[in-house]
Amino acid sequence: MQTIFETTQDWLNFDRDHLWHPYTSMNKPLPCYPVVAAQGAYLKLADGSSLIDGMSSWWSAIHGYNHPKLNAAVSEQIGKMSHVMFGGIAHQPAAELGARLVSITPAPLKHVFFADSGSIAIEVALKMALQYWQSTGRSQKTKFLTVRGGYHGDPFSCMSVGDPENGQHGLFPHAIAEQIFVSRPKSSFDGPWDPSDIDEFEAAISKNNNGVAAVILEPIVQGAGGMHFYHPEFLKQVRELCDHYEVLLILDEIATGFGRTGKMFACEHAEVIPDILCIGKALTGGMMTLAATLATSKVAMGISQGKVPALMHGPTFMANPLACAVSCASIDVLLDTGLDCQYSDGWQKNIERISFQLNKLLAAKDHQSVEDVRILGAIGVVEMAAAVDVAKIQALFVERGVWIRPFGKLVYVMPPYIITDAQLKELCGSIVEVIGEL
Numbered sequence: 330m331q332t333i334f335e336t337t338q339d340w341l342n343f344d345r346d347h348l349w350h351p352y353t354s355m356n357k358p359l360p361c362y363p364v365v366a367a368q369g370a371y372l373k374l375a376d377g378s379s380l381i382d383g384m385s386s387w388w389s390a391i392h393g394y395n396h397p398k399l400n401a402a403v404s405e406q407i408g409k410m411s412h413v414m415f416g417g418i419a420h421q422p423a424a425e426l427g428a429r430l431v432s433i434t435p436a437p438l439k440h441v442f443f444a445d446s447g448s449i450a451i452e453v454a455l456k457m458a459l460q461y462w463q464s465t466g467r468s469q470k471t472k473f474l475t476v477r478g479g480y481h482g483d484p485f486s487c488m489s490v491g492d493p494e495n496g497q498h499g500l501f502p503h504a505i506a507e508q509i510f511v512s513r514p515k516s517s518f519d520g521p522w523d524p525s526d527i528d529e530f531e532a533a534i535s536k537n538n539n540g541v542a543a544v545i546l547e548p549i550v551q552g553a554g555g556m557h558f559y560h561p562e563f564l565k566q567v568r569e570l571c572d573h574y575e576v577l578l579i580l581d582e583i584a585t586g587f588g589r590t591g592k593m594f595a596c597e598h599a600e601v602i603p604d605i606l607c608i609g610k611a612l613t614g615g616m617m618t619l620a621a622t623l624a625t626s627k628v629a630m631g632i633s634q635g636k637v638p639a640l641m642h643g644p645t646f647m648a649n650p651l652a653c654a655v656s657c658a659s660i661d662v663l664l665d666t667g668l669d670c671q672y673s674d675g676w677q678k679n680i681e682r683i684s685f686q687l688n689k690l691l692a693a694k695d696h697q698s699v700e701d702v703r704i705l706g707a708i709g710v711v712e713m714a715a716a717v718d719v720a721k722i723q724a725l726f727v728e729r730g731v732w733i734r735p736f737g738k739l740v741y742v743m744p745p746y747i748i749t750d751a752q753l754k755e756l757c758g759s760i761v762e763v764i765g766e767l
């Protein structure tokens with residue numbers, strides 16, 4: 330790449346004046362830190378300093394950065410072809426990845442649609458559900474039922490099933506389809522199950538089932554909607570009620586998939602199998618964008634028996650070969666218990682190790698400004714009593730050599746799985762220290 334900027338400050342100035350960053354304004358953007366390289370669990374800044382990465386680039390870089398096997402998979406594939414259309418063309422990287430996904434997800438999920446981002450995987454899942462009921466003669470089933478506090482992406486279809494309060498419903502009242510919401514479960518993941526937690530959901534599904542195509546949920550962990558971990562019994566009972574009232578169940582594992590919660594997929598905590606499953610984020614090991622929507626044969630064959638038997642979706646970069654190849658490598662690294670794996674007794678043991686360290690090191694519960702500390706798998710959350718000043722707190726973290734990006738009241742980490750105990754100690758130590766200063 331030829332450069333047109335002379336100094337780091339030059340391109341940072343251009344960035345500030347011309348480039349949108351996620352959820353920021355053009356005239357009062359939050360400060361951005363210039364990253365020039367990344368290696369293992371570190372992000373390297375332009376001034377030569379390094380930050381321990383607590384975010385895995387939003388759940389995606391599970392093996393850290395610059396992983397030799399992932400890099401090799403991209404190089405090998407790029408020498409053959411970076412991309413070809415998927416319409417009327419098949420290629421081995423897609424088949425290799427499809428076979429891996431069918432094998433590691435619950436057995437009934439056998440049919441794979443490759444999308445180009447998580448949000449599109451959700452869009453496709455919603456469309457599959459609607460088309461399933463159209464094809465099977467119940468086209469009045471057009472609504473989606475979900476719980477508050479969810480997040481499924483920023484496009485309009487995804488927003489419609491995201492939390493109505495922090496999900497921008499108020500900003501675009503006429504553009505967002507009306508769906509059915511009930512309270513999210515209050516029973517925490519490892520606390521006692523309160524049987525009344527299902528009441529509102531049960532009332533809603535029994536009243537509306539003739540018009541409801543599907544229930545959509547993030548299993549066990551609600552991510553961007555508040556980092557809330559809920560009881561597996563809720564998911565179990567939702568599955569039973571969906572079966573009873575003939576409503577499909579869509580699970581959004583875009584954040585939770587690929588081991589993050591201690592199970593390969595979070596639905597395994599409840600031994601629940603969805604009709605439609607969405608995955609993304611860590612699918613490529615954070616190397617590039619790819620997502621997938623998997624469906625059972627009931628859904629796939631149901632759609633195919635309709636007047637319009639084709640599933641009506643087909644993104645330009647569907648099943649991009651580079652992304653498929655690197656996803657295969659990422660899954661193989663995750664499953665590998667062999668020689669080049671740093672933690673050779675398997676990925677579950679490694680997540681247990683991180684979980685144990687987070688429990689030990691994120692000891693901030695007694696601090697007056699902290700409302701709650703919760704840990705599940707390789708996710709650590711410190712919920713503050715009040716929203717934090719992101720620019721200020723982020724500067725304090727960068728000073729201490731760690732990368733953490735809080736939102737609202739939540740200071741949270743989901744580090745790459747290759748993070749060492751010593752790095753975790755620094756990461757968590759910085760959180761406890763910075764919170765002490767607020």
Ligand SMILES: *Cc1c(COP(=O)(O)O)cnc(C)c1O
Pocket residue numbers: 446447448449451480481482483547552553581582583584609610
């Ligand atoms: C990130 C996320 C999405 C959206 O994925 P994108 O790749 O950002 O479009 C959807 N659902 C959940 C649970 C997510 O965490």
